[in-house]
Amino acid sequence: MRKNIPLTLVDLLQPTIFEPITEEPHITDNAVITNMLESIGKGGQRRITDILNYIVPLYIERGILTPETSTLYIRISGDGRNVGRKVKHVMVTMTLLNDLNGLQKPDNNYTLVLYPGAESYESLKNALTPLISDLSILKEKGFDQIGGNHWPVELFFSSDWKFLSICLGIKAANAQHFCPWCNCTKDEINTTTKTINKSMDEIKDNYNQIDGHIKKPLFYMIPLQNWVCDELHIFLRITDRLWELMLSDLRRETTNEEIWKEKILLEMQRLKIAFQFWREKNSNNLSYTSLMGPEKLKILKEFNLIAIFQSTERAIQIQELWDQFNELYLLMQNKQTTGENFRYKAQTWLNAFLAPSKGHPNRSNFVRGMYRIQDVTPYIHVLVNHVAEFIEIHHEFGLTAFSCSAVEKKNHMQVCLYFRNTLKDGGHENSRKSAIVEMLEHENRQLYFALNEVPNFFEKPKKYRINLSNN
Structure with missing residues (x-):
């Protein structure tokens, strides 16, 4: 397999001191963190053309690709796992959008670049140099498969906001000019009429003259237009904001936070979701359990807000907003959704999100409004302004084809598996092996097994006990 898909190890220039990671760590296992830190500066690469030469015959055999008629729709994705609060494990992958039914399987997302270190522009530029060259050639000339078949190529990119903004060379989401696709500013973040009005040619040639691009x-x-937002992260980040705003409502309604904290914990118990609150040591800020996507979806659909709020009216207002957002999420996942329908629903939801108060605060007919323009996030901007565009442009695939959940799962699984062993990058000089090498070798074996129809696991042999009776 090393001859078919060679592994290249590279020394990556990494900072000696890393900026602390402020987000919640994805991995907290001390053995994993220690071994990861010892591996900083070592990166692994596989050429995309080598992988294509190996997997294309498999996709032809499965009827996914047809020589002389199919185009290779290649999606590049990336993910950085927070390993403790010091370092990231960065993975860049490719997959073929032609295989719509297999996109959410981690094994169908093939690793191109792998390294522990900083999730930064400089580190990625260093690690991605061969891939950037290969992609430029594929874009211009297509892919010439060993054996004679020529395949046209169309390239796509999808990741979370941070990774996308780094690769695009734009400032972070909290910047004044934050949007990768349009010229929206923070001051007009509540607008609903923005469209994709940038072009890659313009950004490539004049990035320093375009607001936000550095x-x-x-x-x-x-x-x-082929840099597509990840619908999973749109859901995750907007549900985070809705939850934060709901807690703000509770603080405003009840000064004694122990009352509503206890109610929330009881409701979480009812939903069978592990959840707790705690105070940070240095800041005394209230923190709470970071939940996964399925848990957030369950809360969005089943959490009983009336049991938490003293004001039934406010609970109903918030519940209606949550229900409308859940409908939008389902529409994003439905390949039959039209851009026109989604745009209307999203704009209606934003109007509800920003609904002003009605009446006089001191009178009985007063109806409190929802939230402020300052509460609108970049992800909400994308939901309302650009998701409908992506639905229209990429209706052939559907937005779920650009979900990076399988890439994140793959990265998490590999880090936990290969960096837990304390002998990684240690032991005898002649036998030690980099964890990065082991990960890529494992992927090569998986490809070999798939192409040659070799099972990658074997059932344990069954044991039978025979009792011989003495007659």
Whole structure:
């Protein structure tokens, strides 16, 4: 397999001191963190053309690709796992959008670049140099498969906001000019009429003249309309904001937080969701359990707000907003959704989100409004302004084809598996092996097993006990 898909190890220039990671760590296992820190500066690469030469015959055999008629729709994705609060494990992958039924399987997302270190523009530029060159050639000339078949290629990119903004060379989501796709500013974040009005050619040639852009895009060969937002992260980040705003409502309604905290914990117990509150040591800020996607979806659909709030009216207002957002999430996942319908529903939801108060505060007919313009996040901007565009542009695939959940799962599983062993990157000089090498070798074996129809696991042999009776 090393001859078919060679592994290249590279020394990556990494900072000696890393900025602390402020987000919640994805991995907290001390053995994993220690071994990860010892591996900083070592990166692994596999050429995308080598992988294509190996997997294309498999996709032809399965009827997913047809020589002389199919185009290779290649999606590049990336993910950085927070390993403790010091370092990231960065993975860049490719998958073929042609296989719509297999996109959410981690094994169908093939690792191209792997390294522990900083999730930064400089580190990625260093690690991605061969991939950038290969993608430019694929975009221009297509893919010439060993054996004679020529395949046209169309390239796509999808990731979470941070990874996407780094690769695009744009400032972070909290900047004044924050949007990768349009010229929206923080001051007009509540607008509903923005469209994709940037082009990759313009950004590539004049990035320093475009508001918000500070570096040349790494994947400049991918058209900007093919940089697609990840519907999973839209859901996760907006539910985070809705939850935060709900807690703010509770603080406003009840000064004694112990009352509503206890109610929330009881409701979480009813939903069978592990959840707790605690105070941070240094800041005394209230923190709470970071939940996964399925748990957040369950809360969005089943959490009983009336049991938490003293004001039934306020609970109903918030519940209606949550229900409308859940409907939008379902529409994003439905390939039959039209851009026009989604745009109308999203704009209606934002109007409800920003609904002003009605009446005089001191009178009985007063109806309190919902939230402020300052509460609108970049992800809400994308939901209302750009998701409908992506639905229209990429209706052939559907937005779920650009979900990065399988990439994140793959990254998490590999880190936990290969960095837990304390002998990684240690032991005898002649036998020690980098965890990065082991990960990529494992992927090569998986490809070999798939192409040659070799099972990658064997059932344990059954044991039978025979009692011989003495007659």
